[in-house]
Amino acid sequence: MQSRSLDDPTSWWFYAAIHGQYITNNDDPGTPVPTGYPNWGKIPGVPKVPTTPLPSQSTMDEYWDQCQHAGWFFPPWHRGYLYAIENVLRDIIISLKGPKDWALPYWNYLGPNGQYRIPPAFTQQNLPDGSPNPLFVTARYGPQGNGNIYVQIPPVSQNCQQAKSYTGAAPAYGGGKTGFEHFNGSTGYLESNPHNLVHTQVGGNSNSSSYWGLMADPGLAGLDPIFYLHHCNIDRLWAAWNAAGNSNPTDPDWLNGPTATGDRKFYMPNPDKSAWQFTPGMVNNISQLNYTYEELSLGVSTAMLSKNAMRLRNLALADDVKQDTDMDSNTESELAGANKEALKLGATGAHTTVKLDSGGWNRVAKSLKAASKTSLPDEVYLQLEGVKGDADSNIYTVSVNQQYAGHISLFGLRMASMKGGKHGGGGLTIRLDITDIVDKLHLDNDMDTSSLDVLIQPSGPVSDEGECTIERVSIYRKSQQ
């Protein structure tokens, strides 16, 4: 595939551009191309990425810049993408007398026996015969920025598998309801962690240069072969989640894809270069596509399955509650606090005070006081709004009142911040579930407070050349009544 030209729909480069690209100002999503790196012409080392010949405008409009992030099409779009590239690769492998049943492998970085390390086939610069290894890329720096590629566990986890609902007003497994979205504000649990964190950890920021790794930027990620093994694992997790009895949406707007809301269709090139148009309904489960994974267990212990049961146990209340369900249409969420000034995130991170609103915060306190198995207490979320900039490869830890709230990855930041992009430059919206921290405040009798301290600190090497601003830090409550 790498020997084929950029304008060949079955080339490696074309397939990477389907995910996202920095070659041309393609109209949709209208991502302006930087002149320096990450422009594909400025990528360091290997591979030598072509920027010509460009396909026709209509071909680019049809195929390029399709990747779906921060919304409910994230899992099915990537499944179709993997299925299509696997078909192209298998076709080539068979033509080279390889196995007829060849399939994309997955990198189960959460598995036992040191699987958190990148498979060695990807780290050798040359093959045994001395020729360049097509699986190796120079711009892959890892979590410490030194070329040692591994996934840090924690913070990477498969706790997303505990989620019970695919979509909803609050964060859910697959993401919030959206149209055709490159990046927006409805990221699902599967996408936040492990997906985003693995992208930024594997890509990383170089210790010795100003480059960041291909994997850390959606406009570059599809160029790195490890991308496809990472996404196979994400696809496997989704399949395992379904195999455990969790359902995908039945909403026609999901099953029919973005065309249901007047947007672009999902297209992939077949091995014969014809177009395969697919919808989420066509990739709803892996049996529809006639493949499976050798490991389809959920990956989390059954004792952890009900978040509400765990919570009530921690609050010293009965834990025999029903399973968590999606209550999008019935439950309300409301702002309960916000900070005053925008924050600039650099190499040193940032600190802010979130002032609490007596109305919303009191309702949280009240719900905790009255909590029982029939009256579930509110959930509380920290929301980072208007996260804008171009430092996609940075990872930060967030703590609230000195309690760890989570890691955040800025994967997709540049594209979400483009003024002419699909989202009008609104930036990313990042949410962290801080219900546990608020429960602890309740147990410590500290709910009578007027503010919360939020500290955001870099995790690992961060690019101090890139910019990142957070316009508002907010606290939201979500009623479970």
Added chain:
Amino acid sequence: MGLSAKLRTSISIVVLGISILAWVILLVNPGHIMGVEHCHVSASGPSAASLDMLLKMNPFSSLLLGWGLMVVAMMMPKLVMPIRHIYSRSFKSRRFSSASLFVLGYIAVWMVVGVVMTAIIIAVNLLMPNSYVPAIILGVIVLIWEFSPVKQVSLNNGHEHPTLSAFGWEASRDALVFGVKHGVWCVASGWALMLLPMLLPQGHNLAMFIVTIIMVSEHLEHPQPPRWRLIFRRKLMLIAYAQTRIRLKQALNPA
């Protein structure tokens, strides 16, 4: 955090309800506030007497009121998304007041523009009463404007949903400023389209309806890089087509 489906629907119903109410008033046309009426004096060509008669038959304030109703009828459907944004980003106690300030700021911009537009409408009716020529000339300007980069810049900026202050007068200020900015970009995008129905000697209700469809449809499109292009922003039609197809399919093939 997203709003519950119930609240999202409630906002749509209220906002669209206000729009429908304004449409009903416009169609009933009490006191003939919509369109300019003529008699043999006002239709006799430009003169002090014809201007005097024109303003007697069509007081400036009535025309401005008609303009305001037209703005509410045609533009409210475009405000559903920004109002939802305000609701999701404001304290519960402030949601309604902030949304009202946003609408106030938005309408205020259109009303200031309305003074100029009404003056143009009177001038056109004075100089070329009952003529289609002004509408045809404006129609050409509309077409040029529709395909221009300025139009795309305005539409792109109309997608901006700013971060809002949560507390105190700053929250009210931000909601009002959001409304004003949204109004400015909306005017920049649609001023010519809005004026077009008012320059037609007949059939401006139908023209207003068509213009509403066009404006809502182009508002639904994603932002795009601004440049000259022959583009028909038909998102609303695509949505209507896709949704009809889905529902028909469901009705014909129930699971």
